[in-house]
Amino acid sequence: MAPRLRSSEAEQRRTSRGGRWVRILIPALIILAWLVGASLGGPLFGRVDEVSSNDQTAYLPENAEATEVRAVLGDFLGTDVIPAVVVFRAEGGIDDGQKTELSQRLRTAADAAGVTGDISPVLVSEDGLAAQAFVPIDVKLDLGDAVAELGKTLKASVPAGVDVFVTGPAGFTADLIAGFAGIDGLLLGVALLAVFVILIAVYRSLLLPIVVLSTSLFALCVALLTVWSLAKAGVLLLSGQTQGILFILVIGAATDYSLLMVSRYREELHSTRDRGVAVGNAIRGSAEPILASGGTVIAGLLCLLLSDLKSNSTLGPVAAIGIAFAMLSALTLLPALLFTFGRPVFWPRIPALDSAGVRHPHVSVGWRRLAAFVSRRPRVIWLVTTIVLAVAATGLLQLNAQGVPQSDLVLGQSQARDGQAVVGEHFPGGSGSPAYILVGKSSLTDAADAVLDLPGVSSVSVVSADSPSGSAPVTTAGIVALGPPGTPAPEPTVRDGRVLLQATLTDAADSTAAADTVVEMRERLRPMDALVGGVTATAVDTNQASIHDRNTIIPVILVVILLILMALLRSILAPILLILTTVLSFGAALGVSAVVFNGIFAFPGADPAVPLFSFVFLVALGIDYNIFLMTRVREESHRHGTREGVLRGLGITGGVITSAGLVLAATFAALSIIPILFLVQIAFIVSFGVLLDTFLVRTLLVPALSYDIGRAIWWPSRLSRESAPPIGPDEVRSEELA
Structure with missing residues (x-):
């Protein structure tokens, strides 16, 4: 028998050694796989502009008039x-000699900037104080560099006392490109620094924040690799704003999921010496809320595929890819790193093993007191918080989300904006940004008459290859002959039986008045089957599509998230209440933001997509914290009953959810360093809304409401009919948690 025993012991030792090797090998392979992915995706941070576009027309629906034109x-x-x-x-005026000199300087500067196409003659304003010329720039050029070089060369060569501005569609697009210039390095650096500071304060450790940030950064690198490859292949459209949102979403979401995993891991370390067992239990305890919250965000984002605007519909899958890798990194890379470092990852606050036979989560005194406060006055708490949120939501009446002029998209100094102001003072405001009218040749005269009759139109011309300038003026009498008396009028260029008219608007192309003119122009030309495009028409079509998206997608997102919550919580009443509280929180965040935008920042308005994007992020991300809370409440309710489960769930998840809220608010706030109005507004709304969810909705409203309703909140599941089980000998009540 002794030899057999020794043989059995040896076999157990070999099995144990083999098990140890497996436990070491699997985390090593996981870390190596993520390291390879990050090494491939990291170098792409400086190359996103190779596969992105900021051309607004490129994102319009294919059936939009501006797109067809x-x-x-x-x-x-x-x-x-x-x-x-x-x-x-x-200031002293521009005479004929200066006009000739400016024409020469302009041609030289355009050659230096690599501009292609024929430059128009220099046109002096009627008051003689300004002049303008139209410079065509090939869209295949680096537009930002071309515009910057053109302006720099001209300013260095024009006569003293002459100011130079480069504006128009190319100038405003160059401003956008410059505004997004810091999105690769500056935005990411600020976001990571903010998260690192918060993690240091939360964990009071140096190594653990580095581990968590590495998890988030590796997730972003692999997500960027995937998105960049799909954009390169033409599967996805990528823009500066999509890129910025992707960065923030991945860093914020991956850190939030990591906080939940670390919290569960630390909880397990109090009850076991084996770090492998602790990691396994942490994965099992965290997987459901992480997958549920990530799946909810992905489902909400994919609802954007219903959008008519490609800028919205492409953001959905791009951001969903980022969230998927954020979940994957939190469930694979982070556990592997935690297993590798073991308990010392928390140094100097290493979790101690609890006494034998005692197993309960540690809750701070502050969260114990808050749970006790909720248990004493639940109805008063949820009624008061509801009233506060409802009052804040009344600010929605001040929200102006009907679109903003292109000149106001970039915050701070703008050469294009200054130049547009000069154009408005001395020329028709729409100079350089005409409305293009595509109409049948036989309807040319009728279309020109209808357009010239509009008070918002200064002049009309028709594209003509016979004209030296490329176009010929059109009046109510027809095409104007150019040259000496008796010269025949130029023939218009005809393509597929249609001609192209160019209408110069009296108002700036990005103004509300110009938009009204284009809408009226379309109404008058509709009987002629004419199509109207151009900068103003693109803005009109974009706003209309954004409003349609907002009214269509928001209800769909609510239904999708409601169904997910029902499946997760096995209840109907609880998900409905969670959705209502989240929507109320969103309304309050948007209402307060509207007051701040109007009264403090004096913003000119907001894009119609701002409420939609804010809703997607706040509802999808805000519901995350309710998922973190209510999944734990449900878990504790099975053991201790619903009311006790609410208090325990509030206390146990309080620290991690508050930390997660601070992290997400900080990462979205980092978007405000990009001087683009749309991103600054999104940054404020989402950051404020997340903090509102974290400190008011999830901390007071939801727990108080759930506690007041009691076990009926789980209706119609079996849990709604179960009585509270007795407290076991090794368990403690919520008020005794230490």
Whole structure:
């Protein structure tokens, strides 16, 4: 028998050694796989502009009028170009000699900037104080560099006393490109620094924040690798704003999920010496809320596929890819790193093993007191918080989300905005950004008459290859002959039986008045089957599509998230209440933001997509904290009954959810360093809304409401009919947690 025993012991030792090797090998392979993915995705941070576009027209629906017109502009204008308007201003006026000199300087500067196409003659304003010229820039060029070089060369060569501005569509697009310039390095650096400071304060450890941030950064690198590859292949459209939101979402979500995993891991370390067992239990305890919250966010984001705007519909899958990798890193890479470092990862606050036979989570005194406060006055608490949120939501009446002028998209100094102001003072406001009208040749005269009759139109011309300037003026009498008396009028360029008219608007192309003119123009030209495009028409179509998206997608997101919560919590009443509290919180966040935008920042308004994006992020992300809370409440309710489970769930998840809320608010706040109005507004709304969810809704409203309703909140599941089980000998009540 002795030899057999020794043989059995040896076999157990070999099995044990084999098990140890497996426990070491699997985490090592996981870390190696993520390291390879990050090494491939990391270098792409500086190359996103290779696969992205900030051209607003590119994101319109294919059936939009502006899109159809844009598709054929190259057939009439020769090349796919974007016009830059160069404006000269001189206080003493511009005489003929200066006009000739400016023309020469302009040609030289355009050559240096690599501009392609014919430059228009320099046109002096009627008051003689300003002049302008139209410079076509090939869209295949680096637009930001071309515009910057053009402006720099002109400012260095024009006569003294002459101011130079580069504006028009090319100028404003260059402003956007410059605004997004810091999105790769600055935005990411600020977001990571903010998260690192919060993690240091939460964990009071140096190594653990580095581990958590590494998890988030590796998730972002692999997500960027995937998105960049799909954009390179033409599967996805990528823009500056999509890129910025992807960065923030992945860093914020991955850190939130990591906080939940670390919290559960630390809880397990109090009851076991084996770090492998602790990691396994932490994964099992965290997987459901992480997958549920991540799945909810992904489902909400994918609802954006219903959008008519490609800028919205492409954000959905891009951001969903980021959330998927955030979940994956929190469930694979982080556990592997925690297993590798073991207990010392928490140094100097290493979790101690509890006394034998005692197993309960540790809750701070503050959260114990808050749980006790909720248990004493639940109805008063949820009624008061509801009233506060409802009052805050009345600020929605001040929200102006009907669109903003293109000149106001970039915050801070803008050469294009300054130049547009000069154009408005001395020329028709729409100079350089005409409305393009595609109409049948036989309807040319009727269309021109209808357009010229509009008070918002300054002049009309028709594209003509016979004209030296590329177009010929059109009046109510027809096409105007250019040259000496007796010269025949130029023939319009005809493509597929249609001609292209160019209407110069009296108001700035991005103004409300110009938009009204284009809407009226379309109404008048509809009987002629004419299509109207151009900068103003693109803005009109974009706003209309955004409003349609907002009204369509928001209800769909609510239904999708409601169904997910019902499946997760095995209840109907609880998910409905959670959705209502989240919507109320969103309304309060948007209402307060509207007051701040109007009264403090004096913003000119908001894009119609701002409420939609804010809703997607706040409802999808805000419901995360309710999922973290209520899944734990449900778990504790099975053991201790619903009311005791609410108090225990509030106390146990309080620290991790508050930390997660601070992290997410900080990462979204980092978006405000990008001087783009849309992103600054999203940053404020989401950051404020997350803090509202974290400190008011999840901390007071939901627990108080759940406690007041009691076990009926789980209706119609069996849990709604079960009585509270007795407290076991090794268990403690919520008020005794230490």
